Amino acid sequence: MPTMLITGVSSGIGNALVRRVAAEPGWTVIGTVRTVKPPSEYGLPDAAVLYSFEASDPNSSAMLATRVLAEHGCPDVIVNNAGYVLYGPVEETPPERIRDLYQVNVFSPVSLIQQFLPAMRERGSGTVVNVTSLGGRLVFPFFTSYNSTKHAMEGYSEGLWHELKPFGIRVKAVEPGYVATPIYKAMDERAEPMGPYAKFLSAMNRFSEGITNRSTPEQAAEETWRAITDTSDRLRYPIAAYARVMVRVRALVGSMAFMRFMNRQWLGK
Numbered sequence: 021m022p023t024m025l026i027t028g029v030s031s032g033i034g035n036a037l038v039r040r041v042a043a044e045p046g047w048t049v050i051g052t053v054r055t056v057k058p059p060s061e062y063g064l065p066d067a068a069v070l071y072s073f074e075a076s077d078p079n080s081s082a083m084l085a086t087r088v089l090a091e092h093g094c095p096d097v098i099v100n101n102a103g104y105v106l107y108g109p110v111e112e113t114p115p116e117r118i119r120d121l122y123q124v125n126v127f128s129p130v131s132l133i134q135q136f137l138p139a140m141r142e143r144g145s146g147t148v149v150n151v152t153s154l155g156g157r158l159v160f161p162f163f164t165s166y167n168s169t170k171h172a173m174e175g176y177s178e179g180l181w182h183e184l185k186p187f188g189i190r191v192k193a194v195e196p197g198y199v200a201t202p203i204y205k206a207m208d209e210r211a212e213p214m215g216p217y218a219k220f221l222s223a224m225n226r227f228s229e230g231i232t233n234r235s236t237p238e239q240a241a242e243e244t245w246r247a248i249t250d251t252s253d254r255l256r257y258p259i260a261a262y263a264r265v266m267v268r269v270r271a272l273v274g275s276m277a278f279m280r281f282m283n284r285q286w287l288g289k
């Protein structure tokens with residue numbers, strides 16, 4: 021029976037992905053949450069296995085992997101999905117918050133991958149999926165710290181693609197555009213901006229509010245499932261609203277023209 025480990029399944033894309041995989045015959049799905057409760061309390065099927073995982077803790081990836089390996093063996097697929105957004109000017113972001121963001125969005129998934137690689141390499145198969153972001157291909161102002169973590173995971177994904185290809189391990193970077201999930205609640209902190217960036221934060225807030233046709237978590241999960249089960253060696257999968265179009269437009273017009281144009285759209289200058 022194939023097994024998939026997905027981090028961060030309490031809500032959003034990870035939650036929808038558990039439900040999508042559970043609908044497939046024969047799959048065992050292990051999801052992580054910060055507080056373990058019966059799966060139904062997270063809207064998940066009873067068959068879903070839930071383990072506790074706090075990515076801010078540097079030891080949590082090793083603890084999780086040890087338990088998964090002991091109880092289920094090495095998963096066929098691991099999906100690094102858990103993550104969060106920091107929103108605000110770099111100048112006003114305390115270094116300790118950036119450090120935690122890197123711990124959760126970068127160091128934790130990299131450590132989790134490291135834990136499973138020996139078993140995947142010896143087995144000669146496996147799929148490593150990193151849920152990065154459209155913000156791993158370009159950068160949105162005030163999402164700078166968050167987007168930089170996703171650029172880091174894009175880099176890891178591309179490098180791992182090279183390193184693991186000889187061992188039969190596939191690497192997939194899934195890059196969501198806009199998906200309607202609780203992750204954007206981070207913007208609430210800046211709903212009434214103050215200070216020297218206030219005018220530009222307000223403009224960015226208005227721009228984001230104008231993005232009304234976001235994909236649902238279920239749509240994003242369906243596209244993620246297709247990426248996971250794509251047996252080709254393709255690495256990058258822009259998914260969900262605006263991801264493909266923005267990546268294409270930037271490639272077409274060049275990064276500087278794209279940045280100058282988007283700067284006016286985003287910051288109202």
Ligand SMILES: NC(=O)c1ccc[n+]([C@@H]2O[C@H](COP(=O)([O-])OP(=O)(O)OC[C@H]3O[C@@H](n4cnc5c(N)ncnc54)[C@H](OP(=O)(O)O)[C@@H]3O)[C@@H](O)[C@H]2O)c1
Binds near residue numbers: 031033073101124202
């Ligand atoms: N939504 C979008 O438009 C979008 C766009 C691009 C990329 N993404 C990426 O997609 C992934 C899923 O995000 P989502 O949109 O589905 O958001 P979400 O609904 O907020 O889900 C994020 C998940 O990560 C978990 N998580 C956050 N911090 C954690 C920590 N310190 N330790 C353990 N688990 C933690 C959350 O658990 P709690 O409920 O306990 O916080 C939740 O289960 C993220 O990597 C995100 O960066 C999303």
